[in-house]
Amino acid sequence: MADAIEKEILGVAGLGKRFGRVEALRGIDISLSRPGVYGFLGPNGAGKTTTFKIIAGLLRPTSGSVSICGIDVHENTREAMRNIGILFDAPAYYPYLSGRDNLEVFARWSGRKAGDGIGELLEKVGLAKAGTKKVGEYSWGMKRRLGIAAALLGDPPLIIMDEPTNGLDPAGIAEIRRLLPELAYRLGRVILFSSHRMDEVDQVCDRMMIIKGGEIIASGTTDELSRAEPVVEIVCSDTDRAARILSGTSGIEKMDRTGPDRLRILTPGMRAAAINSLLIEAGVEVRQVMESKESLEDIFFRLTGTGQDDQ
């Protein structure tokens, strides 16, 4: 059992990909062995989907290699695909077939018996009743649920999900957030998933990798990636004035207005007490001052150098 846990489920070494003159990926290294939920974050165009497509064997790398359970994806795609389940960002189905029949087609490609576990999967993703409806009549959220069921078909040890909660209603999102840890810790699966929702990644991921410009620029837990210095959040009467005063102060790295009376300040050089004194001396009524750790969102924007508008 120990050997099984330590066996490398996904190994990506020195992965590079060029599209003409554009270098989409540069030296991507990933090694996942232990069951868990791993986040893959990056701004649009950073190379997340390209990485996933190379892992899935849909694109060939310009350099480097990918192995799944020790099987090279590009030398033995057929065998490697036994060990992976994938949900793509825009899952596609046969619209003239029902959800159940689409899963049946996927199961037949995998050489599985007709109806093998399909009912349970549909139930797991909340499509038990809608399973007999034609996929052409499904909403976007239902299609994503079906995509998740398709990724789980055959119980693969590695599951890749490209923005699994995109387009889901709050109940669907909550269901996925519950499902991912269950798959990872109860069933021992390795789950690699990308998302634009930092709160979601923070909530369900053990570790995360941040990709920018085709390179992984950081990886680790939120604690490992966050800085030692706290983030200061202040609630005051006049945020415009407070912002003017603080912007002229050295040591303030970033300042965001997070509400009508709130400022969030990234300041490696100043602590909360110093900011409080500064504002009180300037005559700004400060109602509350809080110190907190850097959030994943702060980490992401700091590391990728992107603003929220870029997302």
Place this chain on the structure above:
Amino acid sequence: MINDLKKVLSAELFKARGRKSTYIVPAITVAGSIIIFFAVSYAVRRDWIGLASGFYISSVSMGWIVNIMAFLAVITTCFEISGEFAMGTVKPAWTRPVSRRSWYFGKLLACSAAITVLFLLSFIAVAALAGMKFGFNDLMEKEYLVHSSAGMWGRLLAVALLTIWSLWATVAATSVFAVFFNRPGSAMATVMAVSFALTLLAMFPVARPVLLTTCLTQPFEQMTSMSKGLPLPLEWGTLIWRTAACAGVWIVVTLFAGSTALVKKEITF
């Protein structure tokens, strides 16, 4: 490979069950074949063409129907291959434990099977009607037996088999274009343009024997001549080996080209 082909064929069969076109296309094909049969019969009765014999009317009708079959082979192949790219369903297909070559060969087998069924339905419909209305009799010139009924039946069946073989070659040749294009419409338009160019090439006698269009049309043209008692354009042996070899070469070359292109294809969408 055999196991993978079984998986792909099983999935294709399952998908076909759920498609309306699986039931509509054969019905339209049979109806179209019957219309062509009656049009040819009418022309014969009015003495515009040929003679009132089951063999002659079957041959002329099937000669027309072969063109429709070739068109159906192009449409079916383009939708089966390019259609998967257009819908995006190639992504879940290629991330299953089935090799791309098996997926490709499985698709072509399914297309070939479908077109064979359509051809046989047309052939049976036309032959049955021709038999009922005109009979499959010996071809006599006064007291002299030109061709016996049994001999013509043998040739008619051989011609049908050669045409089926050539339709498989059409499926294989179309698949090369279908692999390159991510939209069935683009693939079909290109196949049509290439077919047109090949038809122009048919003006040159040197090129004619190696063209796929010749493989498709020549067998029933030969049968038409035979059933009318005219001199044959080719010896039967020559026609059979030439058509079989020509279509065979088309199949081998295009399967190699198509499968190689498919294995190298990258899914960027």
